Amino acid sequence: MIGVDWGTSNFRAFRLASDGSIVGRRSSARGILQVEPGGFAEALENEIGEWLSEGEEHVLLCGMVGSRQGWVEAEYLACPAGADELAAAVVGVPFDRAEVRLVPGMKSRDADGVPEVMRGEETQVAGLLDTCSDDALLCLPGTHSKWVRLHGGKVAGFTTSMTGEVYRALRKHTILGRSMVAGDVDREAFLHGVERAATAGGLLHHLFGVRTLGLMDELRAEASAGYLSGLLIGHEVGSEMPKGAQVHLVGDEALCSLYRIAIEACGGSATIEDEDAAARGLTVVARRMGWI
Amino acid sequence: MIGVDWGTSNFRAFRLASDGSIVGRRSSARGILQVEPGGFAEALENEIGEWLSEGEEHVLLCGMVGSRQGWVEAEYLACPAGADELAAAVVGVPFDRAEVRLVPGMKSRDADGVPEVMRGEETQVAGLLDTCSDDALLCLPGTHSKWVRLHGGKVAGFTTSMTGEVYRALRKHTILGRSMVAGDVDREAFLHGVERAATAGGLLHHLFGVRTLGLMDELRAEASAGYLSGLLIGHEVGSEMPKGAQVHLVGDEALCSLYRIAIEACGGSATIEDEDAAARGLTVVARRMGWI
Numbered sequence: 001m002i003g004v005d006w007g008t009s010n011f012r013a014f015r016l017a018s019d020g021s022i023v024g025r026r027s028s029a030r031g032i033l034q035v036e037p038g039g040f041a042e043a044l045e046n047e048i049g050e051w052l053s054e055g056e057e058h059v060l061l062c063g064m065v066g067s068r069q070g071w072v073e074a075e076y077l078a079c080p081a082g083a084d085e086l087a088a089a090v091v092g093v094p095f096d097r098a099e100v101r102l103v104p105g106m107k108s109r110d111a112d113g114v115p116e117v118m119r120g121e122e123t124q125v126a127g128l129l130d131t132c133s134d135d136a137l138l139c140l141p142g143t144h145s146k147w148v149r150l151h152g153g154k155v156a157g158f159t160t161s162m163t164g165e166v167y168r169a170l171r172k173h174t175i176l177g178r179s180m181v182a183g184d185v186d187r188e189a190f191l192h193g194v195e196r197a198a199t200a201g202g203l204l205h206h207l208f209g210v211r212t213l214g215l216m217d218e219l220r221a222e223a224s225a226g227y228l229s230g231l232l233i234g235h236e237v238g239s240e241m242p243k244g245a246q247v248h249l250v251g252d253e254a255l256c257s258l259y260r261i262a263i264e265a266c267g268g269s270a271t272i273e274d275e276d277a278a279a280r281g282l283t284v285v286a287r288r289m290g291w292i
Numbered sequence: 293m294i295g296v297d298w299g300t301s302n303f304r305a306f307r308l309a310s311d312g313s314i315v316g317r318r319s320s321a322r323g324i325l326q327v328e329p330g331g332f333a334e335a336l337e338n339e340i341g342e343w344l345s346e347g348e349e350h351v352l353l354c355g356m357v358g359s360r361q362g363w364v365e366a367e368y369l370a371c372p373a374g375a376d377e378l379a380a381a382v383v384g385v386p387f388d389r390a391e392v393r394l395v396p397g398m399k400s401r402d403a404d405g406v407p408e409v410m411r412g413e414e415t416q417v418a419g420l421l422d423t424c425s426d427d428a429l430l431c432l433p434g435t436h437s438k439w440v441r442l443h444g445g446k447v448a449g450f451t452t453s454m455t456g457e458v459y460r461a462l463r464k465h466t467i468l469g470r471s472m473v474a475g476d477v478d479r480e481a482f483l484h485g486v487e488r489a490a491t492a493g494g495l496l497h498h499l500f501g502v503r504t505l506g507l508m509d510e511l512r513a514e515a516s517a518g519y520l521s522g523l524l525i526g527h528e529v530g531s532e533m534p535k536g537a538q539v540h541l542v543g544d545e546a547l548c549s550l551y552r553i554a555i556e557a558c559g560g561s562a563t564i565e566d567e568d569a570a571a572r573g574l575t576v577v578a579r580r581m582g583w584i
Binding site: 110111112114115116117144159160161162163165166168169170172173174175176196199200201202203204205207208209212213215216218232235236238239240 | 402403404406407408409436437451452453454455457458460461462464465466467468488491492493494495496497499500501504505507508510524527528530531532
């Protein structure tokens with residue numbers, strides 16, 4: 001079978017053997033924003049047509065391709081839900097050359113009753129339901145970071161922090177970005193930012209320090225972006241992580257390693273899961289569907 | 293004499309009688325970013341030349357015109373400092389047709405030792421030193437909101453929150469702005485945002501609710517910008533205001549009235565000072581200089 005994680009900015013396909021092992025990969029920048037309405041079938045054909053010609057008959061999609069801006073809109077599945085519920089809720093997608101189904105996203109409410117949604121992350125999490133302990137906490141950092149609570153082999157609930165998107169907006173569109181230079185994250189400055197996030201005063205106040213520390217020559221231009229990143233991730237971890245938690249990090253390895261620094265500085269501990277969580281989750285759901 | 297509050301985006305001049313009353317006003321969008329290096333004398337002449345022709349001989353400037361990007365850079369004055377210290381530290385500015393001086397900004401350190409700076413707000417505050425109680429708390433909301441602590445007739449210290457600039461960056465350059473429509477701030481939605489800011493979870497999490505509430509039809513597009521504003525100002529007030537404080541609000545009246553709603557919702561009380569704080573402060577400093 002073929003599994004596809006089709007997000008806003010990227011297309012990632014995996015050719016999967018019946019034991020779940022990845023026997024082929026394709027990826028491109030053809031995220032859903034790069035596909036014209038009505039052009040999804042052709043886009044899919046272009047990306048994985050070769051595998052279809054070689055006999056693959058089943059394609060399972062997950063991610064923003066199931067949103068209103070995607071191919072077919074799939075209603076969010078309410079938490080608590082696990083792999084069985086995801087498999088039972090897949091949505092059919094019209095396509096000539098293969099059977100195509102789409103894994104729905106999930107919805108939840110936070111402690112204050114405010115809605116939460118995710119698309120794509122639920123599938124990455126599904127790949128970890130069997131291996132995590134019964135009450136595990138997962139963090140999927142990124143544009144919209146997700147903190148996902150598992151209970152009894154299901155997703156019990158989750159919350160989102162806009163950390164990645166806020167970082168980019170602040171860096172590109174406020175005075176803070178003016179003094180920054182491109183380059184690797186300065187890990188020492190990142191940790192200073194994380195530590196600062198734990199002090200008195202809120203994020204809106206801490207942000208101004210990025211400017212004043214630069215102005216007073218107490219923060220180098222090369223270290224400024226790392227410090228800002230530490231401030232934001234420090235605030236996220238400080239708000240979202242229960243004291244002393246053990247966190248499973250899922251996603252881009254470089255970003256996960258920064259989150260691990262922040263989690264440890266805040267008194268928690270973290271393990272970084274392998275990067276193919278989406279492929280594993282697609283396999284888990286496909287198995288419930290009887291596809292493999 | 294003539295007092296000028298010359299900021300990043302705006303130029304505001306006041307013609308002041310010896311009793312401090314305002315007998316003339318001029319303002320334009322000729323902030324320092326609209327003035328070429330070397331063009332400040334000409335810009336000032338264009339704005340207030342008429343008053344100079346009528347015999348005015350003294351001009352006192354405050355604001356970002358004293359920054360590195362301005363006309364003449366004035367070093368920040370360290371807190372604690374009051375009107376006497378400001379008057380003693382004014383900086384001379386070369387200008388043919390009148391005697392021109394510039395009020396310096398102030399610097400401080402927050403509880404964590406991180407630097408704080410302001411330019412222009414110190415003059416607005418100077419105008420209130422005589423009328424406020426001995427231990428007063430002032431808030432000057434805006435792009436970079438200032439919370440200023442007075443003690444013994446001086447500025448004891450202050451902190452900055454980047455609330456206004458973050459609001460604009462989020463509204464213009466993140467997914468949150470996509471669903472927003474222009475118009476007046478919806479006061480009910482603003483208050484909901486303030487109340488949400490006081491609940492569990494951090495700002496980065498609360499921000500995502502602007503999107504999900506809209507997605508689930510629980511927040512109207514017309515109310516979305518007000519809710520975001522309430523979230524940000526609620527977080528600022530929650531972090532910066534000591535419990536039950538009495539706050540003097542200084543600045544744009546519409547913005548001050550939103551801050552008053554947030555301050556009262558957070559258990560404090562607020563009075564809105566009149567909008568001519570800069571003119572009053574320039575008078576107070578000029579009096580110490582023997583100009584009036």
